[in-house]
Amino acid sequence: MAIAAKKQVKKVVLAYSGGLDTSAIIPWLKENYDGCExxxxxADVGQGEAELEGIKEKAISSGASECHVVxxxxxxxxxxxxxxxxxxxxxxxxxxxxxxxxxPVIAKAxxxxxxxVGADAVCHGCTGKGNDQVRFESCFAALAPELTVIAPWRxxxxxxxxxxLAYLAERDIPCAASLTKIYSRDANAWHISHEGGELExxxxxxxxxxxxxxxxPMDAPDTPETVELSFDKGELVAVDGxxxxxxxALMYLNEKAAAHGVGRIDIVENxxxxxxxxxxxxxxxxxxxxxxxxxxxxxxxxKESLKFRESVGLxxxxxxxDGRWFTPLAKAQLAAAASFAEQVTGDVVVKMYKGSxxxxxxxxxxxxxxxxxxxxxxxxxxxxxHAEGFIRLFxxxxxxxxxxxxxxxQDN
Numbered sequence: 413m414a415i416a417a418k419k420q421v422k423k424v425v426l427a428y429s430g431g432l433d434t435s436a437i438i439p440w441l442k443e444n445y446d447g448c449e450x451x452x453x454x455a456d457v458g459q460g461e462a463e464l465e466g467i468k469e470k471a472i473s474s475g476a477s478e479c480h481v482v483x484x485x486x487x488x489x490x491x492x493x494x495x496x497x498x499x500x501x502x503x504x505x506x507x508x509x510x511x512x513x514x515x516p517v518i519a520k521a522x523x524x525x526x527x528x529v530g531a532d533a534v535c536h537g538c539t540g541k542g543n544d545q546v547r548f549e550s551c552f553a554a555l556a557p558e559l560t561v562i563a564p565w566r567x568x569x570x571x572x573x574x575x576x577l578a579y580l581a582e583r584d585i586p587c588a589a590s591l592t593k594i595y596s597r598d599a600n601a602w603h604i605s606h607e608g609g610e611l612e613x614x615x616x617x618x619x620x621x622x623x624x625x626x627x628x629p630m631d632a633p634d635t636p637e638t639v640e641l642s643f644d645k646g647e648l649v650a651v652d653g654x655x656x657x658x659x660x661a662l663m664y665l666n667e668k669a670a671a672h673g674v675g676r677i678d679i680v681e682n683x684x685x686x687x688x689x690x691x692x693x694x695x696x697x698x699x700x701x702x703x704x705x706x707x708x709x710x711x712x713x714x715k716e717s718l719k720f721r722e723s724v725g726l727x728x729x730x731x732x733x734d735g736r737w738f739t740p741l742a743k744a745q746l747a748a749a750a751s752f753a754e755q756v757t758g759d760v761v762v763k764m765y766k767g768s769x770x771x772x773x774x775x776x777x778x779x780x781x782x783x784x785x786x787x788x789x790x791x792x793x794x795x796x797x798h799a800e801g802f803i804r805l806f807x808x809x810x811x812x813x814x815x816x817x818x819x820x821x822q823d824n
Contacts (some may be wrong), residue, residue: 421445423451424449425451425535426476427453427522427536427548428454430454432593434537435470450478451478453480454484459601467677493662499725499729503730504681508602509732511603512735516551520551521550529777533561535561543685543734547548554739589713605691623692629676630673633743637764639665641760643756653718668696672690672764676767684734689741702768704760708776714758721748758775
């Protein structure tokens with residue numbers, strides 16, 4: 413990958429959010445890279461209209477020559493969330509990878525804008541302590557290694573919000589940010605994450621102010637609600653009988669599940685860069701989707717197939733968390749999951765109640781479940797006497813080991 417050289421950068425595309433950091437990055441780039449042209453790029457991955465309102469005007473007022481807002485909502489859900497869902501990937505047993513899974517689609521669009529406008533560099537506002545710098549730059553390397561990558565937080569000497577606000581004030585650049593920001597948040601169609609504030613102390617319980625997407629489970633309705641999801645070859649094709657687009661279906665599930673406090677987790681995770689961090693995540697619709705998909709899998713996949721798919725999910729959770737989407741390894745793991753998903757067709761009912769999402773009903777034309785085999789009553793398909801021979805063979809190695817040890821002890 414090219415190394416940033418100030419005199420070599422003529423046009424740079426910045427991943428722009430409209431927040432304090434990226435507002436300061438625009439003038440900083442122009443001042444420190446010999447007056448290079450700065451083009452702002454904003455990815456709409458479902459973070460909400462409030463975050464996108466007036467963003468083009470903000471970018472221009474900060475010094476950008478233009479601002480490209482790219483709608484990635486449907487692509488994000490259809491081409492990234494759904495394939496990841498098929499792997500069953502959950503990072504460190506709890507995290508549904510909401511921030512991680514959005515990075516590849518954003519990076520891809522970022523590169524596409526850079527190539528479209530003839531830029532020779534891309535820039536992001538990730539800090540030098542986080543995972544996202546690795547995720548974005550790994551994607552850049554895979555998609556357009558000829559582009560120079562600029563990471564201001566690894567170059568400039570500003571270290572606080574006070575520094576950034578003072579920097580903008582000196583240049584009369586308007587910014588709505590203030591010194592009172594407590595939490596660092598990242599939102600998209602799949603989830604919202606929360607870090608900072610009292611969460612930096614793992615002994616401190618999150619306050620009500622942390623959560624913004626879901627109802628407190630204690631305040632959720634006393635009556636449970638169910639939702640029915642229909643899958644065809646691993647793809648969600650209907651919710652409560654409605655055929656919706658990928659993004660619309662997720663929005664529908666988000667609204668239903670959030671009202672029942674579904675999808676909250678509070679974890680301490682291992683960052684890729686080596687340190688631990690504490691975060692709170694809200695993934696209401698995603699929690700229902702994952703429960704439904706895995707509930708249907710249990711009806712369809714045989715023991716060894718499910719075991720292998722689970723191993724794929726475990727490995728892929730690290731692949732996507734570490735930003736390795738555009739790699740041969742990711743391609744192979746996604747293909748394996750897609751192969752199993754060919755059989756995942758059927759309907760699932762999930763009950764939402766006081767923060768929980770529980771599968772209560774499932775059916776599939778590809779079901780391997782047979783009431784005849786599973787029943788405790790009399791049947792003609794399973795002779796219980798056959799179990800004795802099976803068990804003797806299954807436990808043969810243990811029997812041989814025990815006999816060998818006993819013989820050795822007697823000889824001594």
